[in-house]
Amino acid sequence: MLKLGYNEATCKENSSVEKDLELCEKYGYDYIELRLDMLKEYFKTHTIVDLKAFFARSHLKPFAFNSIENINFCTPQEWKDLVELFTFGCEVARQIGNPYIIVVPTVTSEICTRNEQEVFEDSVKVLNELADIAEPYGVKLSFEPIGDRKWCCNSVRQALEIVQAVNRDSVGLTVDCINVYLHDKCADVDFIRKIPKDKLFVFHINDCEDLPLGILDHCHRLMPGLGAIPVKEVADAVKATGYDGPACLELFRPEYWAMDAEDVIRMGAETTRPFL
Numbered sequence: 001m002l003k004l005g006y007n008e009a010t011c012k013e014n015s016s017v018e019k020d021l022e023l024c025e026k027y028g029y030d031y032i033e034l035r036l037d038m039l040k041e042y043f044k045t046h047t048i049v050d051l052k053a054f055f056a057r058s059h060l061k062p063f064a065f066n067s068i069e070n071i072n073f074c075t076p077q078e079w080k081d082l083v084e085l086f087t088f089g090c091e092v093a094r095q096i097g098n099p100y101i102i103v104v105p106t107v108t109s110e111i112c113t114r115n116e117q118e119v120f121e122d123s124v125k126v127l128n129e130l131a132d133i134a135e136p137y138g139v140k141l142s143f144e145p146i147g148d149r150k151w152c153c154n155s156v157r158q159a160l161e162i163v164q165a166v167n168r169d170s171v172g173l174t175v176d177c178i179n180v181y182l183h184d185k186c187a188d189v190d191f192i193r194k195i196p197k198d199k200l201f202v203f204h205i206n207d208c209e210d211l212p213l214g215i216l217d218h219c220h221r222l223m224p225g226l227g228a229i230p231v232k233e234v235a236d237a238v239k240a241t242g243y244d245g246p247a248c249l250e251l252f253r254p255e256y257w258a259m260d261a262e263d264v265i266r267m268g269a270e271t272t273r274p275f276l
């Protein structure tokens with residue numbers, strides 16, 4: 001059985017770290033994935049001591065920070081900025097006992113034209129460089145392939161080959177329902193079953209509208225069970241690996257951002273629980 005998790009993207013426009021913590025605790029979530037941009041905002045009026053104190057008195061626990069994006073093919077300035085944000089994440093993660101930081105491949109405005117070997121070599125290089133930084137903090141990197149062809153790494157198969165080549169205990173994978181669907185409408189969902197238990201770090205749960213690939217985007221995400229993704233099939237494949245961590249509800253839907261965060265977070269718990 002999986003645990004109940006919440007990813008702050010779900011109410012990123014209508015909530016805050018403080019409010020998400022309170023609401024997730026209220027509705028019985030086990031884990032939260034905090035966003036680095038929202039954490040920066042939180043620290044304008046709070047301290048790390050406040051955050052530690054919340055988790056010390058709560059059932060809710062931190063799980064993964066989101067996210068370090070565009071990790072591939074960086075210019076020196078882009079890499080410097082990325083490492084700065086990543087190091088901030090590592091420092092906070094160590095202090096509150098947050099085990100993972102999610103890292104995301106690079107997106108371009110059109111279909112990515114880099115060949116797979118180039119993406120493989122660059123990903124292995126940058127994941128190793130980030131793991132060198134993260135390991136002294138006791139933090140692990142969870143690499144998340146994004147299913148759309150605009151992202152240079154877009155399948156579970158491709159991402160698994162990369163993390164297996166990196167071959168470090170601190171580097172593994174995030175599986176996200178919509179990213180498996182965006183790649184090929186879940187045709188290779190069984191590939192998830194090939195992920196070794198110790199390489200599957202994070203599971204993002206969601207559903208989406210029934211739209212053609214090429215039009216379907218992250219704004220079309222829906223609560224689990226309300227859309228076109230065979231969510232149970234994906235969750236069953238995740239469980240078959242031996243993964244027993246949280247299914248973290250991750251949505252980027254403007255319609256939910258226009259609602260009261262409490263209604264979204266309550267509905268999220270109700271719709272996610274049947275898949276645990």
Ligand code: ZN
Nearest residue numbers: 144176204250
């Ligand atoms: Zn995700």
